Amino acid sequence: MFDIGVLQILVTILGVVVGIIFGAIPGMTATMAVAVFLPMTYAYDLHTALYLLLGLYVGGITGGLVPAILINIPGTPSSITTTFDGYPMAKRGAGERALKIGIVSSFLGGMISLVALWLFTPLLSAAALKFSSVEKFLIILFALTVIAALSKGQMLRGVFNGFLGVLVSLMGMFSVNNSFRMVPSFLQSKMQEGFQLLPVLIGLFAIAQIFEEAEEGMRFKIEKVNDEMDSKEKFSFRDFKGQGVNVIRSAFVGTFMGVLPGVGGSAASILAYAQAKNFSKHPELLGTGVPEGIVASETSNNGLTGGALIPLLSLGIPGDSTTAVLISAFMLQGIQVGPLFITQNPETWNTILVALLLCNIVMFLCMFYPIKWISKIIYIPRQRLYPVIIMICIVGAYATKNGRIFDVWTLLAFGLVGYIFGKIHLPASCFLIGFILGKDLENYFIQSVSASKGSLMVFFTRPIGWVIWLLIAASIAYAIIDNRNTKKREQQKQA
Amino acid sequence: MIKVVYSTQHWIMPQIVMGVLVILLAAVIITEGMARVKSGQPFLVKPGRFFIPEYDKLKFWGTLILFIGYIFTLDILGFTVTSIIFVFLFNLLYTGLERKKVIVSLIIAVVSSIILSVMFGVIFNITLPSGMCSVTFADFGFTIY
Numbered sequence: 001m002f003d004i005g006v007l008q009i010l011v012t013i014l015g016v017v018v019g020i021i022f023g024a025i026p027g028m029t030a031t032m033a034v035a036v037f038l039p040m041t042y043a044y045d046l047h048t049a050l051y052l053l054l055g056l057y058v059g060g061i062t063g064g065l066v067p068a069i070l071i072n073i074p075g076t077p078s079s080i081t082t083t084f085d086g087y088p089m090a091k092r093g094a095g096e097r098a099l100k101i102g103i104v105s106s107f108l109g110g111m112i113s114l115v116a117l118w119l120f121t122p123l124l125s126a127a128a129l130k131f132s133s134v135e136k137f138l139i140i141l142f143a144l145t146v147i148a149a150l151s152k153g154q155m156l157r158g159v160f161n162g163f164l165g166v167l168v169s170l171m172g173m174f175s176v177n178n179s180f181r182m183v184p185s186f187l188q189s190k191m192q193e194g195f196q197l198l199p200v201l202i203g204l205f206a207i208a209q210i211f212e213e214a215e216e217g218m219r220f221k222i223e224k225v226n227d228e229m230d231s232k233e234k235f236s237f238r239d240f241k242g243q244g245v246n247v248i249r250s251a252f253v254g255t256f257m258g259v260l261p262g263v264g265g266s267a268a269s270i271l272a273y274a275q276a277k278n279f280s281k282h283p284e285l286l287g288t289g290v291p292e293g294i295v296a297s298e299t300s301n302n303g304l305t306g307g308a309l310i311p312l313l314s315l316g317i318p319g320d321s322t323t324a325v326l327i328s329a330f331m332l333q334g335i336q337v338g339p340l341f342i343t344q345n346p347e348t349w350n351t352i353l354v355a356l357l358l359c360n361i362v363m364f365l366c367m368f369y370p371i372k373w374i375s376k377i378i379y380i381p382r383q384r385l386y387p388v389i390i391m392i393c394i395v396g397a398y399a400t401k402n403g404r405i406f407d408v409w410t411l412l413a414f415g416l417v418g419y420i421f422g423k424i425h426l427p428a429s430c431f432l433i434g435f436i437l438g439k440d441l442e443n444y445f446i447q448s449v450s451a452s453k454g455s456l457m458v459f460f461t462r463p464i465g466w467v468i469w470l471l472i473a474a475s476i477a478y479a480i481i482d483n484r485n486t487k488k489r490e491q492q493k494q495a
Numbered sequence: 496m497i498k499v500v501y502s503t504q505h506w507i508m509p510q511i512v513m514g515v516l517v518i519l520l521a522a523v524i525i526t527e528g529m530a531r532v533k534s535g536q537p538f539l540v541k542p543g544r545f546f547i548p549e550y551d552k553l554k555f556w557g558t559l560i561l562f563i564g565y566i567f568t569l570d571i572l573g574f575t576v577t578s579i580i581f582v583f584l585f586n587l588l589y590t591g592l593e594r595k596k597v598i599v600s601l602i603i604a605v606v607s608s609i610i611l612s613v614m615f616g617v618i619f620n621i622t623l624p625s626g627m628c629s630v631t632f633a634d635f636g637f638t639i640y
Contacts, residue, residue, distance in 0.1 A: 043619030156526060160519040167512045174505030181505050207562075214558040217551035218589050384599075387585035388607045391578050394565065395615050395623060403622035408566050416559075423545060442508040449507075450499045487530070 002350035003047040004358070011044070011052040012355070016362045019059020023066075024377040025385070026073040027209065030060025034325045035202045036389060039396035046333040046348060051355045053329055054305075057322050058110060058359040061301055062367065065102040067378045069294075070095055075378070077266040078301035081273040081293070088289030093233070096371065100235035101291045102298045103367045105247065109299035110360040112251035113258070113306025117313075118353055120259075121342065124314035128339035133451070134458055137444035138468040140437045143261040143317050145475045147430045154427060155483040161426040165434025166441060169194060176446065190406045197328045199397035199411040200435060204428045205321060206393050207415025210386050212422060218383050239291045246276055246292060247299050254300030258307020258319045261433055272300030306356065313341050313349070317437065321429045324436055557588045573626035574616065574640040578608035616640045 015037075022033035033056045041049035064076035069086030082102060089098035131139065147162045171182045172194030183191045240247070250272040257268035276296035277283045286293045308319030309326075316338035318324035330337050335345060342349045367374055397411035398404065421428045452458035459465060497507065528538040546555075565581040572580075586600030615621045616638065623640035631638040 039615065039621060040619065042621050156519060156523045160516065160523060163512055163515050163519060167509065167516065170509050170512065177501055177505055179502070179505040181509055211555065211558060214554040214589075215547060215550045217554055381590075383589035384586065384603060386589065387582045388603070388611075390562070390565075390585060391582055391608065391611060394569070395574075395611065395621070398569075398624055399615075399621045403624070405566065405570055405624065408569070412562055412566065415562075445508060446499060446504060449497050454496045454498050456497060491534070 002347060002354045004351075004354055008048055008051045008355070009358070009362075011048055012055045012358050012362050013366070015052040015055020016059035016359060016366055019056040019061075020063035020066075020363070020367065020374065021059075021377050021380070022056070023060040023063020024075045024374070025380055025382060026067050026071075026075050026378070027213065027382060028385075029076045029205070030057055030064075031320075031322045031325065032206045032209070032389075033057075033060045034322050035198075035205055036392050036396065038198060038325060038329060039392070039399050041329060042332065042399060046330070046335060047351045047355075049329055049333070050348075050352055051358070053326055054352070054355045055359045055362065057326075058302070058305055058356070058363050059366075060322070061305060062103070062106045062110075062298075062363050063377075064301075065106065065294075065298055066099065066375055069098045069102060070375055071378060078269050078304065079297065080266050081269045081297035084273065084287050084297070085289050085291070085293030086297075088287075089233075089291075089294075092289060094289070095375075097233045097235040097239070098289075098291075098294060099371050099375065100368060101239050101294050103364065103371070104237070104240065105250075105295045105298035106302040107360055107364045108247050109251045109254055109302030110305055110356070110363070112248065112299075113255040113303040114353065114356050114360065115306075116252070116255045117306035117309050117356070121310050121314050121349075124310060125339045125342050128315055130464065131339065132462070133444040133447035134462055135464050135468060137441060137448055138459065138465055138472070139315060140317070140441045140444065142468055142472050142475065143311075143437060144434060144441075145472050145479070146260050147433055154425065155479045157425060158427050158430045161421070161428075161430040162434035164426075165431040165436075166438035168431075169435045169438030170442060171195065175443075190404070194439075195410050195414075195435075196397075196400045196407050197331070197436065198400045199407045200414045201321075201325060201328070201432060202393045202396055203411045203414025203416075204418035204421075204432060206389060207411060208418025208422065208428065210390065211415060211419040213382070213386070218386075240295070243292065243295050245279070246295050249275060249279070250296045250299040251303040254303025255307035255310075257300070258304035259310050261311060261317050261319055268304050269297045269301045272296045272303075302360075309352070309356075313337055313352070314339060316341075316440070318433065321432055324432055327436060554588060558585075561585055561588065569624040569626070571626045573629035574623040575608055575612040576628040577624070577626070578612065579604050582608055612640060 018037065019030060019033050022028045023030055034053055037052065037056055041052055044052070061076060061078060064074055064079035065082050065086065067073045067075040068079040068082035069090050072083050072087040074080045074083055086098045086102065089095065128139075144159065144162045144166075147158050167182075171191065173180050173192045180188055180191075253272040253275060254268045257271060273286075273293060273296050276292055277286045280286060280292060304320065308323040311317045311319050312323045312326060316327075316336070318327050327337060335341070335348065393411060394408055397407045400407045418428050421431065448458050449456070460469070499507065531540060532538050561581055561584055565577065568577045568581070571577075583600055583604035586603055587597065590596045590600060612623065616623045625638065625640045629638060629640045
């Protein structure tokens with residue numbers, strides 16, 4: 001049925017705790033945690049690796065609430081909205097209560113999204129089984145347009161970078177006729193498969209960050225806070241009275257946003273927070289330190305965890321940058337995620353569900369009771385951690401293909417690329433999604449066109465294809481409208 | 496119609512994607528330029544400074560140089576010794592040269608490098624870069640890289 005044992009429980013605890021640490025240190029993210037620790041999983045079988053990686057994922061997303069509440073700095077991007085009500089609560093001395101509300105909300109969000117994952121993945125897989133290469137091509141195209149729809153006010157730049165990712169993924173040898181393209185001849189021996197996913201990913205999400213902070217001088221000093229943790233207001237589960245609708249709505253917003261490819265947790269929590277405000281009986285109180293806001297924000301960002309796994313497991317398309325790292329974990333173990341995944345690997349599928357359940361429980365236990373000690377994590381100096389992280393990244397890159405220095409150079413190169421992306425406002429997550437899907441996009445396209453003897457009409461003649469075209473059109477339309485609104489709002493703000 | 500010819504089909508997709516990128520780039524330049532014109536600015540503006548004002552030259556370029564040095568040295572000295580040296584140097588670069596901080600940096604470098612080297616190289620049996628200072632204990636069947 002599924003794999004679980006002492007080792008698995010231990011690596012879950014390790015994963016969750018390390019994840020919480022990464023999440024709680026501002027500037028370090030869940031994606032970074034999963035990417036940096038992926039090489040550790042080389043030593044384990046897939047199932048044990050999944051416990052570790054999902055633990056890092058859940059811990060990383062949840063840990064972000066600690067600094068968000070205590071020092072008004074979101075630990076991970078998805079905790080931005082937690083600061084709105086969490087910090088005002090901490091300032092009036094209700095820090096512990098706010099943290100506990102956040103932790104319980106995170107737990108609830110995680111559990112609800114787990115149920116969604118369990119119910120919807122098989123359905124989506126079953127539908128996707130009917131897909132031929134035409135639909136598979138269109139689905140990837142759809143994924144690339146969804147990126148556009150959600151790159152707030154940066155639609156064109158988002159799509160541009162998505163396609164740039166596709167182009168870079170095509171560098172190397174084409175598997176059908178074994179011919180190289182876009183590779184200088186002196187690199188051909190090293191780049192048969194193009195750039196490896198892992199060094200590209202760690203470069204974009206960990207090394208780039210270190211360059212950014214080096215530029216700023218690594219001058220972060222976090223003022224010690226003392227009175228925030230005074231328990232003037234005690235937490236009680238009654239804080240959740242009347243929050244049922246809010247919890248369920250926010251969890252589903254998070255899950256749904258997770259399903260859409262390329263959408264980070266920050267988009268999910270911002271949407272959930274806005275909804276909570278729209279439906280609130282007293283919207284004017286949100287932002288002044290009420291539990292409602294924390295509940296919306298934290299339920300939705302943990303709701304993302306299960307949601308992001310749905311397209312990953314049923315279609316082979318990662319829902320966010322962290323699940324993109326999980327794809328490489330599957331690849332390393334030689335398992336193909338996609339429509340056939342559940343039927344071919346029922347045990348792995350069950351293990352994922354059990355692992356996610358365990359991760360949420362462990363996360364709750366590791367955070368709820370020892371929260372006073374956990375909250376000290378935010379004072380760990382990043383200057384001391386970064387050198388060690390660089391070392392772990394190098395190990396991970398080097399070991400990708402069983403020991404090649406070339407992959408370490410790739411790591412550095414994409415660290416710089418990611419840093420430059422930040423400078424010229426090109427979203428790195430869009431690039432990554434394009435990079436992951438690029439090769440499949442090409443294969444399905446060539447297969448479809450070969451089968452139709454060159455006619456492009458093949459993309460417009462199948463009914464399932466029409467549905468996907470409709471989705472593509474809808475996401476582009478949404479992108480254009482949303483882009484316009486966002487820009488208008490920004491202009492109004494400036495004026 | 497797209498002709499799929501065996502010998503040249505590896506260029507079909509890259510060419511399409513490049514075409515799409517050129518169109519998107521043009522779209523980015525035009526829409527952003529138009530938006531600037533609307534708000535009273537010229538169509539093209541000089542790009543802003545690349546680095547933030549008064550960026551930390553030492554830490555930024557130092558990070559890059561140390562990183563390159565780290566990679567070059569890995570194959571020569573082996574993972575453990577190279578890591579001790581460069582983690583120490585990174586620590587100095589980021590935290591400064593006060594006596595107390597130097598000692599902490601040294602401790603962090605030695606302890607973290609040895610722990611990671613043993614954890615990945617020996618316990619997890621992952622291949623690490625080997626070099627002059629790597630030692631293989633043939634009788635026990637493991638290598639300190």
